[in-house]
Amino acid sequence: MFQSRTDRSRSHHPADHRRTEARHHHPDLTKLRGWKAMHDEAGIPGSGWEQERKWALRMGLTGADSIEDKSIPTFARGELPHYAGINTFLKAPYAEDVTEVGDYDATVLGIPFDGGTTYRAGTRFGPQGVRKISALYTPYNYEMAVDLREQMTLCDAGDVFTIPANIEKTFDQISRAVSHVASSGSLPIMIGGDHSIGFPCVRGIAECTSKKIGIVHFDRHADIQEKDLDERMHTTPWFHSTNLPNVPAKNLVQVGIGGWQVPREAVKVARERETNIITMGDMEKMGIDRTAEMALEMAWDGVDMVYMSFDIDSIDCGFVPGTGWPEPGGFLPREALALASKVAAEGICGMELVEVAPPYDQSEITALMGTRVIVDVLGSLVASGNLGKHKRHIDKPVTIPHGEFEGKRWSNAT
Numbered sequence: 001m002f003q004s005r006t007d008r009s010r011s012h013h014p015a016d017h018r019r020t021e022a023r024h025h026h027p028d029l030t031k032l033r034g035w036k037a038m039h040d041e042a043g044i045p046g047s048g049w050e051q052e053r054k055w056a057l058r059m060g061l062t063g064a065d066s067i068e069d070k071s072i073p074t075f076a077r078g079e080l081p082h083y084a085g086i087n088t089f090l091k092a093p094y095a096e097d098v099t100e101v102g103d104y105d106a107t108v109l110g111i112p113f114d115g116g117t118t119y120r121a122g123t124r125f126g127p128q129g130v131r132k133i134s135a136l137y138t139p140y141n142y143e144m145a146v147d148l149r150e151q152m153t154l155c156d157a158g159d160v161f162t163i164p165a166n167i168e169k170t171f172d173q174i175s176r177a178v179s180h181v182a183s184s185g186s187l188p189i190m191i192g193g194d195h196s197i198g199f200p201c202v203r204g205i206a207e208c209t210s211k212k213i214g215i216v217h218f219d220r221h222a223d224i225q226e227k228d229l230d231e232r233m234h235t236t237p238w239f240h241s242t243n244l245p246n247v248p249a250k251n252l253v254q255v256g257i258g259g260w261q262v263p264r265e266a267v268k269v270a271r272e273r274e275t276n277i278i279t280m281g282d283m284e285k286m287g288i289d290r291t292a293e294m295a296l297e298m299a300w301d302g303v304d305m306v307y308m309s310f311d312i313d314s315i316d317c318g319f320v321p322g323t324g325w326p327e328p329g330g331f332l333p334r335e336a337l338a339l340a341s342k343v344a345a346e347g348i349c350g351m352e353l354v355e356v357a358p359p360y361d362q363s364e365i366t367a368l369m370g371t372r373v374i375v376d377v378l379g380s381l382v383a384s385g386n387l388g389k390h391k392r393h394i395d396k397p398v399t400i401p402h403g404e405f406e407g408k409r410w411s412n413a414t
Contacts, residue, residue, distance in 0.1 A: 003082050011309035016092065033143060040145035042274060048149040052078045079138065079149075087131040088156035089191070090139060090148070090375065095155040099402060102184030105152045105387055106378060109181065109190050110159035111174055114357075115167050116196025116234040120324040125226035127159055127191045129322075129358035129367035136368065137375060146379040150264055152387055154378070162193075167231060171200040178204025182350065183397035187381075187390065189374060192354035194324065195223055198237030199310050206244045206348050211393040214251030215241065216343050219311040219335065220259050220327040224252075224275065234324075234355075237309075240387065249273035251306075253299045255291065255339065256280050256314040259327045262313035280329060288335060290343035304393050305349035310340060311369050312355050318341055320369050322361025333369060341380040347389035352378055 029035045053071040054331040060073030076084040079091050088094050089108040103105045110127030117123065139148035148154060160177045161233040163169040174197055180207045190201050198217075205212055217223070217238065224238040232240060242249035252275040259280075267373060276298045283291045299306045315328035315336050331339070344351075354368045407414070 014034050016271070020173050033220070034165075037142050037145045042140070043206050044140075044145065044147045045150045048147070052149065054225040080136050085135065087128075089131050089189075089371075090134045090137060090154065092154040094155055095157045098157050098180065101155060101157055101186045103153070103182050104155040104186050106154050106187040107181045107184075108154070108156040108374075109177060109188060110156075110160065111193035111197050111201075111352075112159050113162040113164075113170050113174075113193045113197060114324075115162075115164055115170060116194045116232070116236075117324055118228055118233050118235060120229070120357060120360065122359040123194045123324060123355055124162075124194055125358045126193055126354070126356035126367075128372070129354070129356055129361065129364065130191050130370045131156070133364045133367045134371040134375075137371065139375075141375070141379050144379045144383050146382050147385075148375070148378055148382065149213055151382045152378065155186075167196065167233075171196075171232075172313045174200035175204040175207065178350070178384075179207045179398045180400050181395060182208045183399070185388070185391045185394060187348070187387065188350040189354040189378075190350070190354075191374075192352060195219075195221075195237055195311055195354045196232060196233040197354060198223070198352060199232065199240040201350065201352050202237075202247060202307055203242040203244060205305075205307065206246050208394050208396050208398060209305070210395055212245065212246050212248060212251070212302065213349065214299035214301070214303040214306045215247070215253065215309060216299045216306060217252065217254045217309040217311075217339065218256055218314040218331075219254060219309070220256055220261065220280075220314055220330055221311070221325065222257055222262050222270055223311075224226060224254075224269045224273075225263060225265040226254050226269065228263075229337065235263070235266070238275070242273060242275070247305065249275050250303060251299050251303050252276065253278065253295045255283065255295055256331055259329055261325060261327055280331070283331075283335070283339075283392060288342070292339055293363075295339075295343060296346055299343075300346065305390050306343075306346065308340070308348050309345060310336075310351065310353050311394040312366060312373075320366040322357050322359075322364075322366030323355045324360075325355070326360075333372075336369075337372060337376050341376050345379040345384040345386065347381070347384075347386035348377070349390035349393070
């Protein structure tokens with residue numbers, strides 16, 4: 001028996017639809033971030049970009065007569081073109097004279113060391129890899145409505161001189177370098193290198209202040225055992241950091257921990273010292289906002305500053321294959337960026353990005369993710385107005401002597 005027309009399922013043919021049944025899909029655009037960011041851009045100054053173009057013409061000569069865009073120099077200088085130039089991080093100025101880092105809001109330091117690696121080496125090339133792919137970026141983020149070139153100052157101080165065969169001497173070099181930058185008031189941004197550098201980096205900042213420091217650590221691994229293979233390795237930074245008198249263990253918050261690579265030795269220490277662990281499963285259940293809120297509450301409880309440590313292997317290894325200890329089940333990139341940004345928004349006294357190993361990377365996507373974490377943190381600091389918040393707590397600045405030299409290297413100039 002055939003159904004009558006009224007008994008059939010509703011027709012999807014346009015001719016059978018009445019206009020009164022039409023649905024309205026368009027929301028109020030003024031409530032969307034995309035609309036607001038478009039209009040916020042108009043309020044960002046452009047003087048920094050104009051200054052850079054003038055600087056490029058001064059340093060790189062004016063372009064050929066056939067070039068219509070008269071801001072293009074003969075020699076590549078500054079941001080453009082993205083495929084050319086000498087790679088500093090984000091093509092920021094190179095502070096070859098490190099006594100000048102205090103002239104900048106933040107200073108990038110490369111730490112090319114993988115002597116603390118217990119499995120796959122290669123993170124000594126992390127600073128090179130991150131700097132190289134960072135040339136892909138501009139200093140402007142549409143959604144944040146932030147332009148780092150216009151709203152902060154940034155330099156790259158190059159790499160710490162690490163000692164490949166000696167962990168302890170390398171640690172001393174790292175702490176010395178970080179303490180110099182922190183003492184200047186500039187925010188130290190460290191690019192590793194394996195995670196063993198976490199201890200000397202925190203120690204370098206702790207030396208410059210009588211105040212207390214909390215730590216927010218993004219990772220899949222706890223990294224808090226005392227020794228590994230009879231040394232202080234990349235699995236041990238937080239044991240030694242929380243031995244420092246002004247870095248309380250109760251203010252260590254570790255986010256993303258889990259999987260099959262957390263040694264029981266580390267769990268025992270975490271339990272004894274009453275540190276704080278939020279697993280990947282916890283984050284999934286609570287959501288990004290609540291996870292960040294909890295991490296901040298615990299890290300800031302009774303301290304004056306917070307340090308951020310971001311291990312790239314906290315992100316699912318399908319997105320970051322170029323790391324020494326890949327582990328499935330980590331953060332999705334959007335989750336990682338959101339969490340790092342929310343933690344940074346409250347202000348930090350320094351950060352490290354570690355465990356990028358270019359020899360295992362594919363199409364530089366791991367190094368790119370590392371770059372993105374750093375620039376999102378900087379953008380969040382600018383947007384929140386908390387960049388430089390740590391300066392008032394640097395009450396024991398160190399002074400490191402420098403050698404004597406006059407003239408120019410490899411030059412005939414007198």
